[in-house]
Amino acid sequence: MSSATARPNGFSPAYLVAIMLVASLEFIQNGMLNFAASAVMGGIGAAPEEFSYAAMAYATAAILVLFNHRWCCQWLGLRRFVRLSLLLFGLGAVLCACAASPGAFIIGRAVQGLGGAVFFTAARVEVHGLQERSRMLGLLCFGYALMLGSALGPLLGAQALLHLDWRWIFWGILPWLVLTLPATRLLSQQAQAQLPAAHSGHSLAWLAAAVLSGQWLIQQLPYDFFSRPQILLGLLLGCCAAALLASRLQGRHAGQAGRWPAFARLPYLLGLACYFCCYLLVSANSYILPVMVQQALGFDVPTTGRLLSVSFLAGIGFATLYAAALFRRSAPGLRMMLLLACALLALYGLLMAGVSPAVDIRYLVALLLLNGGFMSLFIMAVAQGTFRAVEPEQFAQAYQTKNIIRQLAISMGVAGSTVFLQARNAQHYQRLAEGFSWNNPLFDQAMDYLHQVFPQLGQGQRMAMLAGELGRQAMLLSCQDFFRAEYLIAALLVLLVLWQRQFD
DSSP states (O other): OOTTOOOTTOSOHHHHHHHHHHHHHHHHHHHHHHHTHHHHHHHHTOOHHHHHHHHHHHHHHHHHHHTTHHHHHHHHOHHHHHHHHHHHHHHHHHHHHTOOSHHHHHHHHHHHHHHHHHHHHHHHHHHHTSOHHHHHHHHHHHHHHHHHHHHHHHHHHHHHHHHSOTTHHHHTTHHHHHHHHHHGGGSOOOOOOOOOOOOOHHHHHHHHHHHHHHHHHHHTOOSSTTSOHHHHHHHHHHHHHHHHHHHHHHHHHHOSTTSOGGGGSHHHHHHHHHHHHHHHHHHHHHHHHHIIIIIISOOOHHHHHHHHHHHHHHHHHHHHHHHHHHHTTOOOOHHHHHHHHHHHHHHHHHHHTTOOTTOOHHHHHHHHHHHHHHHHHHHHHHHHHHHTTSOGGGHHHHHHHHHHHHHHHHHHHHHHHHHHHHHHHHHHHHHHHTTOSTTSHHHHHHHHHHHHHOTTSOHHHHHHHHHHHHHHHHHHHHHHHHHHHHHHHHHHHHHHHHHOOTTO
16 A cells, blocks of 8 residues: 555544554454453363464464455555455454354454454554654554553453453454444545456465464474474474465565565564564463463452553553654664663563562562563564665555564464463473372471361362462463563573664
């Protein structure tokens, strides 16, 4: 879509609200779903790996649409394209809400992926088409929409679980779609033009197969990662095949050599890698954090929802400060902002790895503020460095590719975190269970303590209480392992930022 597309209503507060509504939809829905993942799995009788298959289906469907985003915009016009996507997204929500099995839920999420693919890219390209003076405000509102949508997700999800049931995770998105539909009339409607060539069905089928294969292989990784190296080799080859196929499809779509000069430049490629890493961490964190707060630390559903929204609300504050510094031209360089963001991530991971069940909620809120700072500052700095060398007429296609990377990272974050949590939980539970015996003096002491505190309980009930505490401790240790890994990733990112010279 060209950035020069005329906007019949001009730049106005209502226009910004329309962009914010479109941009926030996917984040509200995914935020509610990530928060209520355990309840949804229980409602449809799905294992964690089947839940991650639904994330794969969503991402794959979204990627297929994104590869033809420009073609659909020129064929339908942006307004019609967004309206059709809203209908598909709503249909997918209805299918998910009515699902009674994992298969039906996966189909519903795939339909939602077909609709949800356009929202993020279309809203961002609209902002890019604003005049230079208005673009900064548009970018800030766009960022606010993403953070507000992500913050509303767990808040609304908590209320749905508390007062209704898991199906309202999907019924609850329908009013937002109804509210957004009339706002789409403010979006630009590109005139019909000569259509670029669409991708062949065979190419799209191969792309879908490559993405699904890579995601499925992640799910098949055994707990002992080195016992079956052929799985790792297959995963690596699948990812390489998907990358090569994506590159070939983009080349065909461009139609000319040299149509994509940004792809040949290191800042753009490095920016895509940073985007992938950030969205991977955010997705995995959004899946594991509710498990830790609710199951391992024992907070109730409303409190968990409020806690999970803290990071995203904090991100709004950090984004405002950064935007104000950019507006006054007093912001530090990109390298310093990236290092600051990575330092916040490292501190967040290190401190979260030491959280215990006796943690004070105010301390937990302070840690989540660090996570919000990382997300906001890292994304804004990476966005500056990635797209500054991209020509205006290439921005829509460059951002389309970035959004494909985002969908892959989000899906892989869910798949990887489920595998990681299952593997570590099984290992910790096995080790802790070794001491669950009358031959262990600590076990005898714990049983005697429970007998003194709860004399009305029988021996079997006291053992059940200890078994529950055993599972809780195993889950807490598994989540702490994840945050240690996040700390190590932050350290690697610091080394990468110090080594590269592209974002100076």
